[in-house]
Amino acid sequence: MKISHLCFVFFSLVLAGCSSSSTSLTYYVLHSPNAKVSKHNQPTQKVALQQLVLPDYLQQRSLTMLTGPATVYVSNQHVWAEPLDKSFVQALNGALLSDKNIEIIPPHRHAKQSSVAKLYVKIDDFIASSDGIVLLKGQFWLDGKGKSEKIQxxxxxxxxxxxxxxxxxxxxxxxxxxxxxxxxxxx
Structure with missing residues (x-):
């Protein structure tokens, strides 16, 4: 009797596990994969992105939303498809190249081009809020190519x-x- 009772409990748990639906994930990319790259636009200037610093809450997969003065909601169903630091660089490079003819080059290529300014970006906040506002706060600075390290x-x-x-x-x-x-x- 005990074995049949245990088998019944086991199969009941298995069936209950099969009947529950799993939570589906929605993946997002920050850069725009549909953006067309113009073959005719050659960059007139280049910058070497030396550093991109993101706050801890942006170094995980889940999208976040500011829900109060000091509370952040972290979604389990809405996640970044790739690390945000990588996608942020792609989005920034795309915007600089398409709108301003400026290309971000990797730091290891910078060593060969001493006339290239070095770019440093520190993001303090990059988040949507429950009141419908999205914000991007932080600072950047350029070094080299006649630029002093003035923080913007x-x-x-x-x-x-x-x-x-x-x-x-x-x-x-x-x-x-x-x-x-x-x-x-x-x-």
Whole structure:
């Protein structure tokens, strides 16, 4: 009797596990894979991205939303498809190249080109808020090519045109373009 009772409990648990639905994930990329690259635009200037620093809450896969003055919601269903630091560099390079004809080159290529300015970017906040505003705050500085290490602070904010994480990511792309404009003004 005990064995049949244990078998019944075991099979009940197996069936219960099979009947529950798994949570589906939605993946996002910050850079725009659909953006076309113009073969005719050759970069007129280059910068070497030496460092990109992200806050800890952006160094994990989940998308986040500011839900209060000091609370951050971390989504389990909405995640970045690739590390945000990699996608941020791709988005920034795309915005600089398409809008400003400036190319970000890897630091190891910079050693061969001494006339290239070094770019440092520190992100303090890059988050959507529950009131429909997305913000990108931090600082950047350029070194080399006649530039002194003057820190440029930025605080870009844009309203989302709709609700949800997808719209937040679209707005984040626009904020990266705002940062690209600020960087290009200093190059």
């Amino acid at each position: 602070y930025f605080d870009f904010r844009r309203p989302m045109q709709g609700d949800g994480f997808e719209q937040a990511v679209v707005t984040m792309r626009q904020l990266v373009s705002d940062l690209a404009t600020a960087i290009s003004d200093e190059v």
